[in-house]
Amino acid sequence: MDQQAILKAADELALKIHTREGSGHDYWHVKRVEGLSAKIALQEKACTFTIRLAACLHDLDDYKTGGDEENLPQAKEFLEHQGFSEDKTQNILDIIRSVSFRGAGVNDKTNSIEAAILQDADRLDATGAIGVARTFAFGGNKNRPIYDPAVKPVCHTSYGAYKNSTAPTINHFYEKLLLLKDRMNTETARRMAEERHRFMEDFLVQFYAEWQEATENKSIKSNSK
Ligand code: ADP
Ligand code: NI
Secondary structure, rough: OOOHHHHHHHHHHHHHHHHOOOOOOHHHHHHHHHHHHHHHHHHOOOHHHHHHHHHOOOOOOOOHOOOOOOOOOHHHHHHHHHHOOHHHHHHHHHHHOOOOOOOOOOOOOOOOOOHHHHHHHHHOOOOHHHHHHHHHHHHHHHOOOOOOOOOOOOOOOHHHHHHOOOOOHHHHHHHHHHHHHHHHHHHHEEEEEHHHHHHHHHHHHHHHHHHHHHHHHOOOOOOOO
8 A cells, every 4th residue: 555645646636625623623723733743753652644634634524614524425425445454444434433522521531542643643733822713713614703801711521512613703612622631532632732732821911901901991891691
């Protein structure tokens, strides 16, 4: 099997599917996740090829972009077309299936080192400055307000509730992003998450300070609850 040729084909498919995606799941998200997962795999002595390939395919069938994340038809078709055995195809599809965050109160433990690493890489790309940028891109793409002090964050206890949330974008920091640092699977990713986590905390401090400055005059009333 020509691994380089397969990775090139997977890259081309990702480029085709994710180009001009506007909710933070664009082609460069895929490339960053591939790069981060390869970095972690080297440190953790895992199979770089399988992880890079799964990274290239991981968001092709994502629900957020209208895909079927149970059956992963586009990833499956690609792997079959490349001549992977049924076992190896299922192995890679299982890695992809276990990546997603499913709500603050939902168990999302992975059961292989490859899945653990890909999950870590995808989550690193959800944090830090890039995480902030992606999150507001997502909110704008779904017509969400950036913040509403009357709408409090919640702890989702099912994937359905998490997926159907229409809360303002700031809530996502409490419902997912700030939780990721302590949910990393590998030591390597845990270390990489620290500075990104601090950046998000600093961002929120500045955000509320500016909000307060703009709204502290009591004669500026809001009709929102
Ligand atoms: P996954 O774990 O499969 O990558 P998520 O649903 O947690 O999936 O979403 C990935 C990224 O999309 C998040 O890190 C965030 O940037 C954005 N996103 C998802 N849901 C929301 C939301 N409700 N509000 C704002 N951004 C969101
Ligand atoms: Ni992703």
